[in-house]
Amino acid sequence: MFQIIMDECAERNLYPDPKCLHLDFESAVIEAAKEFRKQCGMIGALALLPLHLVEDGMKYLKNSLPENLMDLLVYFDSYYVNGNYRRIGNDENNMRFRKLPPMFPPAVWNVNKTTLNDCHRTNNIVERWNNRFSKLVGQKHPTIWKLIRKIKNEIDVDRAQLALDALGELRRTKRGQNQTINIRLKELVIRQSEDKLSIGDFLTAVSNNIRKRTE
16 A cells, blocks of 8 residues: 555655654554564564574565565665675676675574573563663762672672572563463474474464564
8 A cells, every 4th residue: 555655656756755654544554564564573583493594584585575575675685694795896897796794694693592492582681680780770870889889789689599599499480471472482493493394384483473472
């Protein structure tokens, strides 16, 4: 629908650049938005493929996703998967290109083994500690003496927690939807590693689970 509007504007030499759109959310628009989010989720699902299959996953997406996502795929491929090509030299009769590696290669962001090992896929736990410590300090620019006192308090808390761990005290674990989704993602990664899921089915299934987390 959006593409039709843009095409009609182009025919009239109009090139709008709206900052926002107001829509009455009819069912067709809602379904189109859901489908778009699912397709974007499939790009994110590349992170859970085995490292050696990420390039194959990108090939699958380029062959299966609609044309209106090609710009996004080309961008993601250039910066995160295969890299890009840059022309070298000025000889029009002898054009040469140099392959440039991606700025953020898959080895940096792939979380396949992290998921299999039940490790954290993000740094959210670090962010939580940072937010907690910031609240503990209570101000953005504390004096060095206040900061030292707060660090000592934090060390005391950690020592108390280590003591509880030594006694076998159970820590609170993830619950609810996040825990369920993490279990499902690990199961999908295992099934794919056992060749029980094709690349396409795997990316679709992971995307569906990611969507559930945000709904």
